[in-house]
Amino acid sequence: MDSELIKIIEQNLAVIKDFLLFQNIPPRDVVNILANFQKCEHSEGDIFFNEGEDSHSMHIVLKGTVNIINKNKRICALESPSLIGEMGLFTGMPRNATAVAAEDDTLSLRITSAELNGLLDKDPQLLSKIYRNIILCLRNKINNDNQQILSLLDEAKKNHREILELKARADGKTLPQEEIADGSGTGTVPVVERLMGNKRKFIRVIISQPSFCYAKVDDHKLNIKDISTGGVCVDLTDLPREIRAGFTEGRAVAGKIFLKYQGIFQFTGEVINLFPNLCGIEFRNMAPPFKKAIEKMVDTFQRLGQIV
Numbered sequence: 001m002d003s004e005l006i007k008i009i010e011q012n013l014a015v016i017k018d019f020l021l022f023q024n025i026p027p028r029d030v031v032n033i034l035a036n037f038q039k040c041e042h043s044e045g046d047i048f049f050n051e052g053e054d055s056h057s058m059h060i061v062l063k064g065t066v067n068i069i070n071k072n073k074r075i076c077a078l079e080s081p082s083l084i085g086e087m088g089l090f091t092g093m094p095r096n097a098t099a100v101a102a103e104d105d106t107l108s109l110r111i112t113s114a115e116l117n118g119l120l121d122k123d124p125q126l127l128s129k130i131y132r133n134i135i136l137c138l139r140n141k142i143n144n145d146n147q148q149i150l151s152l153l154d155e156a157k158k159n160h161r162e163i164l165e166l167k168a169r170a171d172g173k174t175l176p177q178e179e180i181a182d183g184s185g186t187g188t189v190p191v192v193e194r195l196m197g198n199k200r201k202f203i204r205v206i207i208s209q210p211s212f213c214y215a216k217v218d219d220h221k222l223n224i225k226d227i228s229t230g231g232v233c234v235d236l237t238d239l240p241r242e243i244r245a246g247f248t249e250g251r252a253v254a255g256k257i258f259l260k261y262q263g264i265f266q267f268t269g270e271v272i273n274l275f276p277n278l279c280g281i282e283f284r285n286m287a288p289p290f291k292k293a294i295e296k297m298v299d300t301f302q303r304l305g306q307i308v
Contacts (some may be wrong), residue, residue: 008109009034012062015081019060021133023208027208029126036119037109046106048084048099055088056094057112064106069098073210077102089113090134162266203240204228205298211298215267217255218243224257229294231282245272247279 009016009031016022017030025033040059042048048059051070061080068075068084075097078084084099085144120127204226213221217236220243222234236244247253251271258264267290273280 002150005035005037005039008039008062008107012081015062016060018212019083019128020137020208021083021086023133023136027131032118033110033116037111040106040108040110042101042106044101046101048101048108049095051095051098051211053095055085055091055093055113057110058085058089059084059099059108059110061106061108065102066106067100069100070096086134086137089116090131097266160262165238203298210262213258215255215257217253225278227294228298229283229286229291231272231280233273233278233280235277236279237277238297247274249274257290259293259297262297265290265293
């Protein structure tokens with residue numbers, strides 16, 4: 001292995017192994033996979049791949065920002081660390097967008113489908129783990145896309161209402177309040193209204209490793225299953241039975257949350273959902289630094305593909 005590549009892997013292994021693609025894969029196996037990657041340096045404007053072309057590679061972007069462009073319009077900017085091209089690599093579908101380096105000194109690791117397939121064919125167990133993680137990536141990307149669609153529908157609905165109000169004002173009329181059927185009468189709730197009724201208020205990220213994030217309540221450690229700026233879902237399995245029984249609907253709780261790379265934060269909340277060995281806690285009176293820390297974690301985990 002190239003000595004420079006070894007240095008890059010050593011410096012970034014802690015970040016790379018956090019990608020959902022490499023979850024539950026031993027660090028040694030992750031290193032063996034990364035040894036087949038090629039270091040790539042990019043200047044502003046360099047193209048990783050073009051929309052519509054065949055998918056032959058994926059990149060782990062370790063430094064810099066990448067613009068994602070669809071039909072000549074920038075969809076988003078992905079900051080490092082991020083993984084790009086993995087869906088096309090594993091599904092064989094043509095690229096659905098163009099990826100362009102947004103700044104000089106952008107650094108990525110690149111592997112082709114032929115190199116990756118050659119490696120995985122030698123290790124069926126590793127292959128099954130990678131494909132399991134790819135399925136999780138696809139699920140999370142679909143969930144994230146659905147959330148964006150609902151947000152766009154919400155915006156479109158508001159714009160439509162504003163247009164109708166302007167037209168009514170121009171005609172000297174007052175636009176009546178919208179009446180939405182509640183299902184009790186003969187009317188039918190429009191599709192958009194039904195979709196909007198299902199809109200999530202917060203984007204949650206799944207916590208796949210306890211080292212990412214955990215909580216302490218009354219000095220008892222609780223593994224967090226997922227988190228958002230709205231609250232957390234915690235695992236009660238390891239608590240003593242009498243302590244677990246105390247987590248009842250509506251109970252006020254207070255404790256600390258430990259966020260990897262972010263710090264330790266005090267929190268208060270209320271138990272809102274109870275499941276077998278799981279408990280939902282809704283945050284109350286969040287301090288701005290705590291909210292910013294969670295937003296940063298959500299942004300980071302979104303790039304890692306862990307949106308729920």
